[in-house]
Each structure stands twice: as C-alpha cells, then as structure tokens.
Amino acid sequence: MYPRIMRIEQDATADVVKRLRRAEGQIRGVIAMLEDGRDCAEVVTQLAAVSKALDRAGFKIVASGLQQCLAADPDGEERKVSLDQMEKLFLSLA
Template sequence: MQIDQDALGDVIKRLRRAEGQIRGVIAMIEDGRDCAEVVTQLAAVSRALDRAGFKIIATGLRQCVTAEAGDRESTVDVAQLEKLFLSLA
C-alpha cells in the first residue's frame, strides 16, 4: 500500500507536533510541574498520535475501496472515514 503524498505530509506534521508535545511533557516532569497539567499534556499527545494513525488507516482504506470500485466513481471521503474511526477511539 502506498500512502498518498498529501496524507503523508499531514501525518508527518501531526507526528512532529506530537514530538514537540512529548519534549514539553518531559520538561514539565523535570521541572516538577503539577501532575494534572502533565496528564493533560499526555492526553493531548495521545490524541495527536491517534489522529496520525487514523489518518494512515483512513487513507489505506480509501485506496482499497477505490481499487475495488475499479472504473466506477468512488465517493470515499477520507475526512469522513477519519471522523468515523476517531468516534470509535
């Protein structure tokens, strides 16, 4: 499976954002910040990673559905698939 380059760019942006958030969480822990603040930031990192993973899944599913459709017009919307996957998380 090849990931669409636009989707891949979005995934990389999300992962870089998560990477920055993780560095921030590490700094918070080293600085002795409040536990609730650390947990809030960890939850944000988790959501960012989930979104990156779901973007990859949604893109792959779209490619599979498009391949099955063959010559027919495919009406798969990646944003809708991503939203559906996120509703299950």
C-alpha cells in the same frame, strides 16, 4: 499472489508528518514538565494531548489505506471516498 502495497497519498503523508512533529514537541514539553516538577494534573493533560495527536496520525494512515481498498466498487467502477470521511468514521470509534 503478492500482498497489495499500500501507498499513502502525498497530502495525507504531509498531514501525518505534521501531526507527528507536533506530538514530538508535545512529548518534549511533557519531559520538561516532569523534570521541572510540574503539577501532575498538568502533565496528565499534556499526555492526553500527545495521545490524541498520535491517534489522529495513526487514523490518518489507516484511513488512507482503507480509502484505497474501498475505492473499487464490487461492480468494477471506481467510487470516491473522502479521506476526511474515513478519518471521522475512525475517530468516532476512539
């Protein structure tokens, strides 16, 4: 038996890429701040923002996969699970 392949929906993929690009820009900003000798508290604040952006991207990927797993009802009927609902649930644990 082969493992089931997780395919992320195109909308979720676009959102994850957008979040990762934003995080990439934030990381470049943090590097520049460090090189410029900026205040430690400012650097830490920006690092927290980067961390949150990466968490949201990861949760979006995981939620998309979980959505596929939850879509099949034990009775064989397909049920709808909102990606936003799954993301909120995951983020509430972070």
